[in-house]
Amino acid sequence: MTQEHIRLHIPGPVEVSPDTYAAMAAPMIGHRGKDFQALYAGIQPRLQELFQTRQPVFLSTSSAWGVMEGAIRNLVIKKVLCCCSGAFSDKWVDVAARCGKQAEALQFEWGEPVDPAALEARLATGEFDTVTFIHNETSTGVMNPLEEIAAAVRKFDDVLLVVDTVSSFSVVPTAFDELGLGVMLTGSQKALALPPGLALFAVSEAAYARAERVNDRGYYFDFIEFRKNQEKDMTPSTPCIATIHGLRHQLNRIFTEGVANRHARHEHLNAKVARWVESKGFEFFAPEGYRSKALTCVKNNLGIDVAALQKRLRDDHRLALDGGYGKIKGTTFRLSNMGDETDETIDNLLAALDDALGKL
Ligand SMILES: *Cc1c(COP(=O)(O)O)cnc(C)c1O
Numbered sequence: 001m002t003q004e005h006i007r008l009h010i011p012g013p014v015e016v017s018p019d020t021y022a023a024m025a026a027p028m029i030g031h032r033g034k035d036f037q038a039l040y041a042g043i044q045p046r047l048q049e050l051f052q053t054r055q056p057v058f059l060s061t062s063s064a065w066g067v068m069e070g071a072i073r074n075l076v077i078k079k080v081l082c083c084c085s086g087a088f089s090d091k092w093v094d095v096a097a098r099c100g101k102q103a104e105a106l107q108f109e110w111g112e113p114v115d116p117a118a119l120e121a122r123l124a125t126g127e128f129d130t131v132t133f134i135h136n137e138t139s140t141g142v143m144n145p146l147e148e149i150a151a152a153v154r155k156f157d158d159v160l161l162v163v164d165t166v167s168s169f170s171v172v173p174t175a176f177d178e179l180g181l182g183v184m185l186t187g188s189q190k191a192l193a194l195p196p197g198l199a200l201f202a203v204s205e206a207a208y209a210r211a212e213r214v215n216d217r218g219y220y221f222d223f224i225e226f227r228k229n230q231e232k233d234m235t236p237s238t239p240c241i242a243t244i245h246g247l248r249h250q251l252n253r254i255f256t257e258g259v260a261n262r263h264a265r266h267e268h269l270n271a272k273v274a275r276w277v278e279s280k281g282f283e284f285f286a287p288e289g290y291r292s293k294a295l296t297c298v299k300n301n302l303g304i305d306v307a308a309l310q311k312r313l314r315d316d317h318r319l320a321l322d323g324g325y326g327k328i329k330g331t332t333f334r335l336s337n338m339g340d341e342t343d344e345t346i347d348n349l350l351a352a353l354d355d356a357l358g359k360l
Pocket residue numbers: 012063064065066088134136137138139164165166167187190196
């Protein structure tokens with residue numbers, strides 16, 4: 001059965017290039033043999049360069065939430081403080097509570113960035129041993145100030161910072177070692193432009209030491225288990241080998257383009273979308289200075305029918321557009337420039353939007 005191709009411009013999963021699918025069609029290999037070990041070891045150096053770490057980068061066969069929940073289970077002994085400013089960050093409090101952990105929300109309005117001073121003030125109570133933080137809040141299009149947040153948390157020796165870079169990884173630099181992060185995680189289906197199902201993460205020495213003191217880490221996301229298997233260039237359980245073949249291909253793409261060039265391309269395409277937004281009289285949901293470089297969350301200040309716009313784009317142009325997430329559905333819409341997007345594909349999207357808006 002063939003399905004008609006609707007090109008994705010939603011902020012995840014993003015469009016996967018045909019050459020990536022072709023790379024994923026490499027013959028299957030066993031995960032306890034030399035071929036897999038070579039695949040695993042071969043991609044480590046480039047993953048470490050992207051994470052900016054000397055720690056290994058682990059491959060988890062799960063979506064990002066698996067590792068997000070795993071970080072809670074591995075690290076929280078006292079209480080976790082969850083920086084909340086949108087759909088993904090808000091949900092982390094509930095996830096922590098469902099893991100049986102003491103959790104508190106440090107809540108900001110959707111569309112506002114996380115404030116490092118407010119975080120520092122709350123940590124000064126000494127109640128917390130872990131902080132969860134989303135670098136790029138995909139629901140609101142806000143890129144939070146990672147460096148300032150990391151600096152605030154570093155003032156507290158026994159507090160570990162868990163950073164979700166699901167929609168910022170490889171879009172902007174994220175320096176795991178230098179920032180002193182406890183855990184940094186990302187997922188395959190956002191800026192890496194792979195199919196969903198693979199999460200990648202790094203763990204600091206301090207975070208391993210914490211995990212060793214936690215008894216109920218479970219098995220599937222146990223950081224210590226990941227480290228043990230890493231020593232043999234393996235994963236704890238059977239990984240999604242086809243997606244890892246795709247990852248190897250995308251790493252080739254990234255390092256052929258050059259990491260700095262990749263960052264610059266994202267910035268350039270994002271700025272192009274921003275100029276279009278302003279030219280139409282739309283506003284941004286995120287404040288100036290905190291706008292994501294991975295996607296644009298457009299405020300529907302013109303009161304257009306977002307559902308009708310989506311339908312036009314799909315029916316007339318075979319493009320998928322996001323109509324806003326959660327409680328800001330319809331009052332916002334989002335345009336992704338993550339992954340393999342080019343001037344041509346973004347120009348095509350903006351021309352399609354012009355056409356569709358003209359027919360509403
Ligand atoms: C998409 C996204 C997630 C969720 O990832 P899953 O792969 O669906 O688990 C988490 N955090 C952010 C910031 C995201 O954009």
